[in-house]
Amino acid sequence: MSAVLCVGEGLISLTPPTHTPLESATELVxxxxxxxxNVAIHLARLDVPTRFAGKVGADPFGARLRHTLDNAGVDTRHLEEHPDLPTGLYVKDATGGTTTSRYYRQGSAATTYRRVPNAALVGVGHVHLTGITPALSDDCHVLVRDLLALEHVRTSFDVNYRRALWDVPEAAQVLRSLASRADTVFVGLDEAGEVWGSETPEEVRRLLPQPSELVVKDGSHEAVAFVGSQVHRVPAPPVEVIEPVGAGDAFAAGYLAARHFGLDSDRALRWGHALAGTVLRVLADHALIDRTILENQAREGALDDVES
Incomplete structure (x- = not known):
């Protein structure tokens, strides 16, 4: 079975207790x-052979990232270390009742990553990327562009627009150009509206006709997959949200895992919803859930408690 290679930036997350503003927090997880x-960890836990390539600092945070990936079953042989630059981090802040993320990644090791070694691509049938990486540096932009041009592998691209990294005019052009080169694209309807002015999933599809699979996530309402000329819609199950960061990554991983195992698009959307739901209910960006539990939740539309 061919492997999935995830390429991008690893970060350390610091999170206050639930609904605690960062200003008054006395402890951080x-x-x-x-x-x-996040995608790599979820895929590996769902029994998809997974690798991760990128660059972290030669520091305790970089070591923690490597250990976490290793423990999840991700192949980290191609995770590089920069001897001088640090591993990036971000802090979650619940000030005002809405969770926001404050990033400390400028000048991090990840911003210098330029090329995936050929050895990392041996046995790989799928490469997963996001729109965060090209915003980190010119080198990272070229990295993503080159990987999306690879032949003989499938590619997926999660738009993941981050307004803290670049402004709308630049992001709109770059993200559309990169997304048009991928086989599978994930995008939230909210971010498609912010970046491209798209108001419906159909408008996003007209903007991006090239990908063979386009998945548009409409928050707690539904997810829509355009697969060739077919349209698949699956409502999102209700879930009590503890902390939203990472849910989009979980959705992408659930969908990709289902497709990796040959499931149809409707079931893949259900896997995406189920995995996103588990992450919405924990403080961390990923949750401990195996393939059997996920299959049951996707089938029944029920979200059982899981560990973070």
């Missing part, structure tokens, strides 16, 4: 994050 890291 340390965990790992980063969109591509």
């Amino acid at each position: 340390v965990s790992t994050g980063g969109a591509e890291v």
